[in-house]
Amino acid sequence: MEMLSKKATCKSHGQDSSYFLGWQEYEKNPFNEDTNPLGIIQMGLAENQLSFDLLESWLARNPDATMFGSNGGSIFKELALFQDYHGLQTFKTELVEFMAEIRRNKVRFDPQKLVLTAGATSANETLMFCLAEPGEAFLIPTPYYPGFDRDLKWRTGVKIVPIHCSSLNGFRITKAALDEAYDEALKLNLRVKGVFITNPSNPLGTTMNQDEFNHVISFAVSKNIHIVSDEIYAGTVFDSSKFTSIIEAVMDRNLEKTDIWSRIHVVSSLSKDLGLPGFRIGMIYSNNETLIAAATKMSSFGLVSSQTQYLLSKLLGDKKFTRHYIQENQRRLKKRQQVLVSGLQSYGIPCLKSNAGLFCWVDMRNLLSSNAFEAEMELWKKILYEVGLNISPGSSCHCTEPGWFRVCFANMSQETLNLSIHRLQAFVTSNGDGNYQNQKLSTRISRRNSLVVS
């Protein structure tokens, strides 16, 4: 008899992928300005380290938020006992206002329709448990965040069928791609329960445009399926006016009073916007009452620490602070992205035009020795071991075309970013003699420039 379950012994947690392996290499030889200047620079971690000073100065001005309100009575006991899976009301109220602010207040959220979870990781898995049976499927546009293979599939038994997006149109979702994915699922005998989008996209760093919204919404309406929109990067859009939430898009089409309204679910988190992944604050938002009721009970398996809920209720309750933070953070992210993009561009490495996220989707096809994933792996290893940069190969994100890499820019100091650009530049210069790139380099760069202007 099998001693342990298949879940415990199989590999479907997906953690043998290069995404995680690169991480391990970094852990063995991590760059440090002083102690290990030749080490690997971590550019595979989508973290936001740019605005901690803002948070730290807020904390210094507001010690009560962490000291359990020492002025006028401690609420320590109250928090210590608070394990209500409906969440701390004051926190949820502030959280929905913060979410609305990020969406230019075009959408208002009702705290009663919000479920708190230990991170978006937990939120996504919980949604799958609630929306699909084992063996049913969700369609996801490629390239997508490697963690979804674990989060959406591992313990739930749900399948992922990719919606193939291509560089020919900037990886935008097309109607044809949606239909193809659906047909593919049918061929595999999989019942499709929904479409899962990440907006802004990881790894692309782009926000969904009007066309894409129309395709996805019409598709979900006609197939009678769900739309899950992971909006974890909503606060990282460099220009707020360019971000549209799925909820706003559905409202714009006057579909609030129709069936689809209860099949729209939003996931978010404070891990990217506020740079607080350690605090495990995620959420599910939905107009579907049955879903909210079930997800609330399921959140028992991953509640947010009351100590942390309290701290964040205070932080987000300071509207002057949040307004300033959102703006300043976006400004810094935009600046950083530009440093990376221009640095790469100057050595003939274009990036997909992006307006959000903590990373760029970088086109290194001209550095491949051949148009194949083996060549991509080869290049990735060179960049990891010889150049000393841990970046994420497109294949780990299920990209259908080899040669694309996700490169993070917000999880290191300015100096380190500059150094990583120098290293890459040195690599490109010394590797200017790969066969593939010699043949087509100039034509490919000019054709590409017309489609993908950085």
Add this chain to the structure above:
Amino acid sequence: MKLLSRKATCNSHGQDSSYFLGWQEYEKNPYDEVRNPTGIIQMGLAESQLSFDLLESWLAENPDASGFTRNGESIFRELALFQDYHGLPAFKKALAEFMEEIRGNKVTFDPRNLVLTAGATSANETLAFCIAEPGEAFLLPTPYYPGFDRDLKWRTGVEIVPIQCTGSNGFRITESALEDAYQLARKQNLRVKGVLVTNPSNPLGTALSRRELNLLVSFISAKNIHLISDEIYSGTVFSSPSFVSVMEVLLERNLANTQVWNRVHLVYSLSKDLGLPGFRVGAIYSNDNTVVAAATKMSSFGLVSSQTQYLLSAMLADKKFTKHYIFENQVRLQKRHAMLVRGLKNAGISCLDSNAGLFCWVDMRHLLTSKSFDAEMELWKKIVYQVGLNISPGSSCHCAEPGWFRVCFANMLEETLDLAMQRIKDFVVSTATKSSNTGRSHHLSSKYSARKSLSKWVFRLSFHHDSENER
């Protein structure tokens, strides 16, 4: 096509049981010394509120721990970014040592074999995912914590088959009960993957005897299955015999590093011993590296906030404090336990002899109108609505015999416990009077309110919390 999954629309979260319904009634009419003195007293919540003063004074003396500073230096950034599912090393070390202390240092725990989870709720579900396939089964001694029906079964698809324990031998686990359960599972075509025990027991409040532990080890050895020992109440043992963990028994039998060693897993949490259920701190301990590896990855779905890990790493590392806390907390628990037992005895009600937990297992069989679960429900409703006490009926804990109730004693003020005892006494007296005066109608509630106890105490704010997922 069905819109939502079966999991989302069914009732197998078990939250329609009386355990949760009594809670709802309490929420509608909660007792408050001043504002609602005739309200329902919550005695269905296994929380310890006895030792917060000790924690609060520690916090006041150690501001670094809650203030994101270490030796005056800010470590906010470090903590904000820390999401490693291997957990904060300093915290795991301190937690492992705390667990050792509670076990009288008779066992040692390697922090590398400890997996942190968002509460024991998450730990139990994770272990079920790691050990069993959907449709396979765990054997659990009855009566057991109602939450297991959700935690072990809901999303995992795992089944529970009861090991029936009875009052005739103090609800101790016997060899025949184990074997019966195993055979019952087989009859139902369920493959048994393990036994799960809670030690000390919820709802019994008893620590498993060495005899029972040895029986369990032999049983799982013979059947080649796992043993999960949920030791969430291990720090609440307040009188002898002192707590014996199954790990200790394995060592005594020289089973360290054998196959069975790898099939015994512990679950722990700080929710009962430290009274911190809101902080969501749970743990799995296993000697099996595959289980540790898989559970660690699964903990991604319920990590402990780094802010909280840091606070507790500092607190638990203060050995002088933990030693004092464990001792003093147990003294207070014992006192409360004695109060409840005495109060019930005064009303002619006995409890199962117990030395741990935050509750007593109370024998109200003699108050039943008939030896049936219907009569138990009838009695329970009277106690909730007329007497004004939310206690947990044995049926909600899957007890095989009607008439037993779990009554908590550590989640209210002493005065409130006194009042609860008075109410029970009144109820018993009036019930006795009623049965010796047939035909005379009694309105127990009016009789009770006519004897409203006066509040002599200073006004105190009472805090209501809406938890519906309590042990």
